[in-house]
Amino acid sequence: MPIFRMFAIFALCVLLLAACRLDMHVQPRLNPLAKSDFYTDQRSARPPVEGTVARGDLREDTYFYTGKFGNTPGDYMPFPVTADVMTRGRERFNIYCSPCHSRLGDGNGMIPQRGFRRPPSYHIDRLRKAPLGYFFDVMTNGFGAMPDYASQISPRDRWCIVAYIRALQLSQNASTAEVPQGQNVPSEPPQFREPGSGATLPTVAFPSADVPKEKQQ
Numbered sequence: 760m761p762i763f764r765m766f767a768i769f770a771l772c773v774l775l776l777a778a779c780r781l782d783m784h785v786q787p788r789l790n791p792l793a794k795s796d797f798y799t800d801q802r803s804a805r806p807p808v809e810g811t812v813a814r815g816d817l818r819e820d821t822y823f824y825t826g827k828f829g830n831t832p833g834d835y836m837p838f839p840v841t842a843d844v845m846t847r848g849r850e851r852f853n854i855y856c857s858p859c860h861s862r863l864g865d866g867n868g869m870i871p872q873r874g875f876r877r878p879p880s881y882h883i884d885r886l887r888k889a890p891l892g893y894f895f896d897v898m899t900n901g902f903g904a905m906p907d908y909a910s911q912i913s914p915r916d917r918w919c920i921v922a923y924i925r926a927l928q929l930s931q932n933a934s935t936a937e938v939p940q941g942q943n944v945p946s947e948p949p950q951f952r953e954p955g956s957g958a959t960l961p962t963v964a965f966p967s968a969d970v971p972k973e974k975q976q
């Protein structure tokens with residue numbers, strides 16, 4: 760039957776062709792990170808050439824990444840402070856810093872209240888006079904008992920937090936004259952607790968949506 764013969768020839772061709780590819784299946788190669796006798800250090804994965812910089816990792820703007828010139832912290836923001844920067848800074852600060860430093864920055868966060876070393880208030884003279892780059896450096900490298908936040912917070916977000924901390928400091932020491940025209944000044948300024956003074960924040964009753972009117976105080 761010619762159809763069988765044709766099939767046999769076809770099958771033979773397939774077999775012959777498959778045999779042709781065998782060479783490429785067994786070409787010499789190394790599994791990732793396997794040992795190799797070819798190089799003297801026996802590593803098959805070759806280290807990158809010295810001085811290689813990963814794409815996007817060329818940190819040319821040292822001030823942006825360190826907040827310092829040599830060993831001296833600088834005192835300016837590496838980008839303009841806009842409302843977005845402040846909003847981002849407040850959000851990141853409240854997430855990462857307020858558990859210890861409190862939302863006011865007075866150092867009475869929940870974690871020190873439960874026994875962790877109490878941080879200094881941002882409103883002491885020394886920290887009010889500290890240059891902006893100093894705060895960036897504390898976040899980047901940690902400070903004493905405080906861990907660093909370099910891996911959790913991106914450099915840009917760290918700068919946003921710096922801007923927000925400075926605003927917090929101004930807010931606690933501002934005079935009426937510094938309030939922009941047309942803005943209301945609350946008659947009773949919010950108070951922060953002096954370190955160790957034991958004074959507490961005034962309790963403010965906020966009307967709550969899910970409490971019936973007559974039960975609100």
Ligand code: HEC
Binds near residue numbers: 855857903904912
């Ligand atoms: C786990 C608690 C904790 C968190 C979270 C934390 N800090 Fe601190 N921070 C501390 C403690 C404790 C100190 C005091 C360290 C010491 O004196 O050993 C401190 C000190 C500081 C100081 C003062 C350094 C000085 O010169 O006295 C700054 C500024 C500061 N922190 C900024 C930040 C910022 C910004 C964040 C958020 C990114 C942050 N901290 C998050 C605990 C914390």
